[in-house]
Amino acid sequence: MRRFAIPAVIIAVAMGVLALLTFGVAAQGTNSSIDALVARGDFPAAPAAHTRLPVLGAAGAQTLAQLRGKVVVLNVFASWCDPCKAEAPILEQEQRQLERDNATILGVTYLDNSSASQSFVRQQHITYPVVRDVSGNFVRSFGTTGVPETFVINRQGRIVAVRRYQLAGNWLQRTVQPFLAEPS
Amino acid sequence: MIRTALALSLALLLACSAAPLALAATAHPRASLTDIENDVMCTSCREPLAVAQSPQADSERAYIRGLIAQGLTKQQIEQNLVSQYGESVLGKPPASGFNLAVYILPPAILAVGVAILAVTLPRWRRRAQAAADTPSTSSPAFDPAEAARLEQDLSQFRG
Numbered sequence: 001m002r003r004f005a006i007p008a009v010i011i012a013v014a015m016g017v018l019a020l021l022t023f024g025v026a027a028q029g030t031n032s033s034i035d036a037l038v039a040r041g042d043f044p045a046a047p048a049a050h051t052r053l054p055v056l057g058a059a060g061a062q063t064l065a066q067l068r069g070k071v072v073v074l075n076v077f078a079s080w081c082d083p084c085k086a087e088a089p090i091l092e093q094e095q096r097q098l099e100r101d102n103a104t105i106l107g108v109t110y111l112d113n114s115s116a117s118q119s120f121v122r123q124q125h126i127t128y129p130v131v132r133d134v135s136g137n138f139v140r141s142f143g144t145t146g147v148p149e150t151f152v153i154n155r156q157g158r159i160v161a162v163r164r165y166q167l168a169g170n171w172l173q174r175t176v177q178p179f180l181a182e183p184s
Numbered sequence: 185m186i187r188t189a190l191a192l193s194l195a196l197l198l199a200c201s202a203a204p205l206a207l208a209a210t211a212h213p214r215a216s217l218t219d220i221e222n223d224v225m226c227t228s229c230r231e232p233l234a235v236a237q238s239p240q241a242d243s244e245r246a247y248i249r250g251l252i253a254q255g256l257t258k259q260q261i262e263q264n265l266v267s268q269y270g271e272s273v274l275g276k277p278p279a280s281g282f283n284l285a286v287y288i289l290p291p292a293i294l295a296v297g298v299a300i301l302a303v304t305l306p307r308w309r310r311r312a313q314a315a316a317d318t319p320s321t322s323s324p325a326f327d328p329a330e331a332a333r334l335e336q337d338l339s340q341f342r343g
Contacts, residue, residue, distance in 0.1 A: 080243035113268040135270040
């Protein structure tokens with residue numbers, strides 16, 4: 001029995017290290033399950049809906065759950081990102097329309113410092129609410145790895161559309177329109 | 185009298201010259217961008233800020249320059265960066281939660297390895313020693329006739 005004690009310890013340590021490595025690699029990986037579900041029409045519930053995110057430039061926090069009943073266009077952005085600058089006017093224009101239909105855009109800053117984000121908001125004349133995801137855990141639960149990314153969430157809190165690159169043309173308007181008519 | 189005056193002057197001179205040194209020793213050194221860049225990460229490109237070339241890295245550098253200009257120490261700047269970008273901005277992960285594995289595992293593996301060697305090496309040495317002490321019984325001794333024949337054969341090869 002004692003003959004096997006040392007090999008058993010070595011194997012256990014090796015397995016432990018291997019398990020840690022596997023966990024680390026898996027944790028770094030990209031989560032594309034939301035995209036696949038949305039593409040199939042199995043709209044998944046928005047993850048981390050109860051995560052409290054600090055409001056940019058103000059006290060207090062906001063959760064996605066607090067917006068249940070509204071159509072929410074979740075836009076992940078950063079001030080240093082040129083495509084984010086390019087799509088900001090599209091979002092701001094859409095916000096004016098959405099407000100009338102019990103819907104809103106919710107900006108989420110990612111990989112950005114708050115002073116730069118606030119300057120961005122001022123320069124782009126953004127009026128919709130903007131929150132900060134400091135740890136990045138909230139946006140990562142959406143499979144986000146970069147900016148800009150946009151998610152359309154219906155009144156039941158389900159993700160109905162995903163765009164993992166810059167908004168252009170009337171994609172946002174076309175995509176959101178059918179969900180605005182749905183009852184809350 | 186002159187000696188006393190000289191001693192007093194010398195003491196005063198020493199005190200004056202030591203004061204700025206003592207102050208410098210207690211004050212925090214001024215942070216530099218180069219120093220901080222080596223210890224923090226570009227959070228979007230996941231590489232050290234010192235080598236990262238991206239819009240986010242440039243934005244992070246500009247932010248750090250602003251903090252340096254405010255007179256913050258390196259430690260304060262790193263704390264500020266964590267509050268803005270999260271813990272992933274730090275080059276070395278904080279020693280808490282799952283990150284503890286980074287600090288605990290390498291020395292633990294080393295300790296286990298040393299312990300295994302400490303147990304097995306004496307055993308191997310004892311076995312080797314015992315094998316050397318035991319007279320070999322595997323090969324039977326030559327009888328004199330065979331030994332003579334072998335010697336004869338070998339002598340032919342030796343010329």
